[in-house]
Amino acid sequence: MGSGKRSLIAAAVTVVCAVTVLGAPGTAFASPGPTPNSSSSPSSSSSSATTSPDLTPAPSTDLEAVREKLDALYHDAAVATDAYNAAEEASKKQSAELVELAKKIVEGQQKLDELKDRAGAAARSQYRTGGLPDEAQLMLSDDPSEFLDGAGRVLQGHRATKGLIGELTRTQEDLEQYSQDASAQWQKLETNRKAKATAQKKIEKQIAAAEKLESQLAEKEKERLAQLQEQAAQKAQTAWLDTGILDEIKGKASVQGKQAIEYATAQIGKPYEWGAEGPGSFDCSGLTSEAWKSAGQAMPRTSQEQWKQLPHVAVADMRPGDLIIYFDDASHVALYVGDGSIIHAPRPGRTVTLAGAGTMPILGVVRPDA
Missing domain, CATH: 1.20.1260 (Ferritin)
Incomplete structure (x- = not known):
């Protein structure tokens, strides 16, 4: 050589x-x-x-x-x-x-x-x-x-x-x-x-x-802060439900949508960790992308790319398994599971949880298996 x-x-x-x-x-x-x-x-x-x-x-x-x-x-x-x-x-x-x-x-x-x-x-x-x-x-x-x-x-x-x-x-x-x-x-x-x-x-x-x-808050202040956060979420969810939106949402989950929901449900209680895609921890888009990957559907990794690349559907037309994108900059995403609820990885210090779909400002809905 x-x-x-x-x-x-x-x-x-x-x-x-x-x-x-x-x-x-x-x-x-x-x-x-x-x-x-x-x-x-x-x-x-x-x-x-x-x-x-x-x-x-x-x-x-x-x-x-x-x-x-x-x-x-x-x-x-x-x-x-x-x-x-x-x-x-x-x-x-x-x-x-x-x-x-x-x-x-x-x-x-x-x-x-x-x-x-x-x-x-x-x-x-x-x-x-x-x-x-x-x-x-x-x-x-x-x-x-x-x-x-x-x-x-x-x-x-x-x-x-x-x-x-x-x-x-x-x-x-x-x-x-x-x-x-x-x-x-x-x-x-x-x-x-x-x-x-x-x-x-x-x-x-x-x-x-x-x-x-x-950390600078006293214990009682922390407790009160948690109450305020919960009250704000409930107020936003109530306002969303009061629009009558659930009367319009009648879509049924697809076979793949059901599989994605099953995966996400099994992750409830696991900690949020930025950049994580499981199996022990997740960020918001890590959870949604892995949920749909388990259903055999590849999709973009980030919430912003999920919003850009996946087909959009009207909120009234969404079905369980669809992804709800939140905030004007598409910085958060959750999996819609039906009955006005989502599963998502909220933020640092929290765990994957079930929450109201209207607790955050909705930008739109995308469908991975459209």
Whole structure:
């Protein structure tokens, strides 16, 4: 094996190893769904919470303001989680493509070496005949039968030489293209690695701020805060049901929809963790994507991509198994299970749970098996 071949194979192995490291998912986490806020939308308060969250504990008489701050912080963490999940999915795809390109580079170099060996053998053969090409030897022949045989060999030699040169050229061009593609994929992988790191920092910052804010409350204030959160959810659900929407929703679950619901139901009680897709913990889109994967239906990983790519249906036309997308920025998703209820992974500190479908602002509904 030549030194060039050894170095290329070594380089390809290095690429594969590096891709494995860069493509490996970071600490598993995911997409929190904030407690509904009936008095203000999360998008309107998220920018200030992102830049410089106010962590001054509110007096016990102003726990509603604390609830709103927490909603904003967890909402921003949810948006950043979607960005993290999207970057991680792209990194996985790019890593796989880089590995395949590395294999093609090694195989291409092996083929090129073989072609060069064939060309070298042809050159050595010509040297052994005195350096005269087949055409010259043919013209010097006095035997008619040898002349005819030689003419056939010359024609075959021309074709073989032309084919060898063409194959060498194509192989070299393929190797150059593989190298360019690998370089481009490497740049994309590095870009997504940075995007993941940025999103992770933002997620951790927002969650840490929310936890700090809650830790500054006295036990009685925490209890009162939990009551306020529950009351806000009940108020939003009641308002949604009062529209008479359940009288319009009459769809029946499909076979796959039932399977997705069975999977999601079995996860109730498991903790929320951003970036997680199970089996021990989930984020909101990790739960919905895995539920439908269990039913044999592949789908996008993030709530925003689920909203963008899956077929939309009217809320009045939804059926159990459909996905409800929440908030204007599609930062949360849940699985509709019927009777005005959803199963979802809410946010950090919570578990997969059954809740009212109207407890958060509904953006729309998508159907994975449309």
